[in-house]
Amino acid sequence: xxxxxxxxxFRDVFRDETLAVHRGLTAKDVKGWDSxxxxxxxxxxxxxxxxxxxxxxxxxxxxxGNLVDILRSKGVDLVMD
Amino acid sequence: MTDTAFPTIARxxxxxxxxxxxxxxxxxxxRARFGREWEEAFEDFLARFFGDDDAAMELAVKGYxxxxxxxxxxxxxFEKERVYAAKTYAxxxxxxxxxxxxxxxxxxxxxLLSHYLWPHYFSQLRWxxxxxxxxxxxxxxxxxCEVGVGSGFYSRQMLSLAPDVRGHAFDIxxxxxxxxxxxLERFGVRERWAGTLRDVIADPPPPGSPAEAWPFIVSxxxxxxxxxxxxxxxxxxxxxxxxxxGFISTVITSANTDHIYLYTRWEDIRDQLVDAGFRVLDHxxxxxxxxxxxxxxxxxxxxxxx
Numbered sequence: 597x598x599x600x601x602x603x604x605x606f607r608d609v610f611r612d613e614t615l616a617v618h619r620g621l622t623a624k625d626v627k628g629w630d631s632x633x634x635x636x637x638x639x640x641x642x643x644x645x646x647x648x649x650x651x652x653x654x655x656x657x658x659x660x661g662n663l664v665d666i667l668r669s670k671g672v673d674l675v676m677d
Numbered sequence: 678m679t680d681t682a683f684p685t686i687a688r689x690x691x692x693x694x695x696x697x698x699x700x701x702x703x704x705x706x707x708r709a710r711f712g713r714e715w716e717e718a719f720e721d722f723l724a725r726f727f728g729d730d731d732a733a734m735e736l737a738v739k740g741y742x743x744x745x746x747x748x749x750x751x752x753x754x755f756e757k758e759r760v761y762a763a764k765t766y767a768x769x770x771x772x773x774x775x776x777x778x779x780x781x782x783x784x785x786x787x788x789l790l791s792h793y794l795w796p797h798y799f800s801q802l803r804w805x806x807x808x809x810x811x812x813x814x815x816x817x818x819x820x821x822c823e824v825g826v827g828s829g830f831y832s833r834q835m836l837s838l839a840p841d842v843r844g845h846a847f848d849i850x851x852x853x854x855x856x857x858x859x860x861l862e863r864f865g866v867r868e869r870w871a872g873t874l875r876d877v878i879a880d881p882p883p884p885g886s887p888a889e890a891w892p893f894i895v896s897x898x899x900x901x902x903x904x905x906x907x908x909x910x911x912x913x914x915x916x917x918x919x920x921x922x923g924f925i926s927t928v929i930t931s932a933n934t935d936h937i938y939l940y941t942r943w944e945d946i947r948d949q950l951v952d953a954g955f956r957v958l959d960h961x962x963x964x965x966x967x968x969x970x971x972x973x974x975x976x977x978x979x980x981x982x983x
Contacts, residue, residue: 610741610936622698623698623701630697630699630702631699631746631749632748633699634700635746635753636753638746638750639750651746651747651783652743653696654743654750655739655742658699662921677973
């Protein structure tokens with residue numbers, strides 16, 4: 597799975613075409629990453645990759661790195677530095 | 678953002694920002710809408726419930742985060758499908774009410790904190806104290822029964838109204854009753870309350886028993902969990918003493934793991950109350966947030982009945 601596709605989900609949800617997504621990125625760094633958009637992000641990722649996040653996974657996804665690790669644990673081969 | 682006059686709120690917000698940065702502003706809505714009244718109420722709750730136990734606070738924060746996200750995700754699906762996910766009462770009971778870990782780690786702390794962090798819930802609490810609490814204070818017989826106790830939030834409100842208020846609760850969840858007992862213990866009102874496992878639809882209190890004649894009945898956010906709310910309301914009505922008063926609330930278009938019965942208008946709840954034999958004396962309705970377009974948003978309706 598391409599990183600570009602993953603990044604484009606963030607850019608769509610947060611309506612920011614310049615958003616640079618990296619493992620350390622967290623809600624503190626992104627304008628509009630509140631609980632509403634956290635769910636929008638989770639649902640968009642679920643739809644894009646055909647996976648389902650458990651409640652503890654949604655709650656524990658505090659950084660982009662957390663999200664990537666969760667996706668990998670579900671068999672999504674997401675390449676990211 | 679924080680005020681040193683409210684140190685426990687400051688601790689709570691710092692914990693929330695660390696555990697779930699995307700919820701860092703969760704307290705802002707209550708503070709903005711209700712001001713110092715909200716700050717004083719939330720500070721008092723946090724200080725008495727958690728004291729200086731940071732570990733307990735962090736566990737509750739994590740539970741609240743999970744509870745809120747689970748609900749928000751289901752609400753998002755509900756916005757598209759306009760129906761709650763199909764589930765039987767027995768399935769919801771097994772998944773939630775009889776699941777000790779779920780109740781203690783997520784469900785009860787989620788409910789408890791939402792009464793402060795969700796403005797429509799705090800609005801209902803204010804309405805309860807403005808309109809229902811005076812009825813209790815003015816009564817000679819201040820016994821009450823809460824059916825479906827959840828976290829014990831409204832039992833605690835009732836017991837705190839006067840030192841001679843005594844309460845009983847019926848619930849199908851032993852874990853909710855245990856959580857409530859611990860909750861009430863921390864507020865020093867546990868000895869005036871007792872809880873009993875009972876499904877008041879399948880196993881209503883026997884006619885002529887003391888449980889048939891409560892001067893006050895409370896049932897907060899139970900109807901939406903049932904397959905047959907009218908049957909439940911008929912049971913409640915039989916438990917209310919002549920001239921007694923009831924406080925009954927439920928949610929409208931608000932999805933959750935164990936929400937089964939969908940109400941779309943407060944008038945439908947009122948009609949069910951009337952059909953069950955109640956007279957509606959007063960009601961209030963509030964909304965979780967303003968819709969962006971025409972999507973259904975969670976609402977909360979409360980009724981005072983006799």
